[in-house]
Every structure is written in structure tokens, then in C-alpha cells.
Amino acid sequence: MPSSAAPATAALAKGVMRTPGDDFALTVGFLVREGVLGQADELRSVSYCAGATAEGSNTYNVVNVALAPGVALPYITLERNVYTTSPCGLCGKASLDAVRTASRFALTDSPPVRITPAVLAGLPDRLRSAQRVFDRTGGLHAAALFSPAGELVDVREDVGRHNAVDKVVGRALRDARLPLSESVLLVSGRASFELAQGDGGQRLAPAASAVAG
Secondary structure, three states: OEEEEOOOOHHHOEEEEOOOOOHHHHHHHHHHHOOOOOOHHHEEEEEEOOOEOOOOOEOOOEEEEEEOOOOOOOOOOHHHOOOOOOOOOOOOOOOHHHHOOOOOOOOOOOOOOOOOHHHHHHHHHHHHHOOHHHHHHOOOEEEEEEOOOOOEEEEEEEOOHHHHHHHHHHHHHHOOOOOOOOOEEEEEOOOOHHHHHHHHHOOOOOEEEEOOO
8 A cells, every 4th residue: 555755845755565554653764764854853743644635536645744843854866765665675776876875873883782692593583473463464574673682672564674674763763762773673584785774874783684494
């Protein structure tokens, strides 16, 4: 089902196939990934666009984002946003230059996050046990944040792993928990270049992926 983020300028519009639910977190996470947002007080409001267009099309799948006063919109080319899709890898990028993502966080060295092999090996089972929608459908990806000790901090589900990660990041921003440099991200299925790159942009600690054998 399509969803669109419609901030103040058309250059930041995004349409994406997604699993309904956590639409606000998905939208905010996308804006974090594109360098528009970096902390909770930069976000004034997120809401659905009610009603219908003059042609009769519904607008309840459109999310409006209002930034706080004084928050400047960075220049983002149209090619970097309108091609966003739920698949993995470099799908939807207009050029190699578009692969470079923006970040509001300095990618400097942080104290190493250490996780024991035993804790790491147990994370996939903890992720799977938290997938409520997967239990009902049997086919949905998920992204989860864990502490280095293996404590589950948050989990979000979506048809696309990238969307699930955006939902996790969007919720973290709204809860004033960015950057996530002391968290570990686990995604279902295989990890992709874009996921790893985006994790670095949010200063996530090491990421892992869980693939069924």
C-alpha cells in the first residue's frame, strides 16, 4: 500500500510500498536517513492528510511532516528521493552519486561496542519471538534494536527490511534516543549495502542479519 511523505517542499516527497502501521515512524526515519532530522525537538508534528483530492482520490495514505521553526531544509536533489523503494541493495538509485547518504551525526570513532558470541547467537530467536505480525502472516521482515547485553529495545515489522529499519530509527528520534551508537541492530534476512550505509549514518553499533538456513 503506498504511502507518501509530504514536507514543505516537493523535492522531499517520497512514495513507498510499505506494510501499514508505524507510518509516522517510517516517515520520520526516512527524514533522519536523508539528514533532514537529527533530534526530537526539530520535529513539530506528524499527521495524516485527511480528506480527498479534487479528483476524488483519498489522501489518508499521505503523511504531512511539519518541522520546528528555524529548522532549515537541506538541499536534496529530486533524483535521490522519488525513486525510493522497499527492495534491498542499490535498487532505485538514479546514479552512483545518489548512493551517498546524508547524516546529521559525525562519523567519528566511538568507543567499541562489545557483544559476546553467546549473546549475538541468541539475538535471532529474540527477534523472531517479538514478530507479532509475522506470527499472523508468515511473511514479513523485521528490524530490532538490542543493547550489547542482548536486551530487546525495540522491534518493527514491514514488508521491506529498509522500511523496518526506518521505523526503528524514526521511533528512536521521537523518543530522543539518537544517535544509536550504543545499540546493536538486527535485521531479518540478509543485510544489504544500503542498510549498512544507513546504519553508519545513524551511528548504529555493529549490525547483524538473520537468514534462515
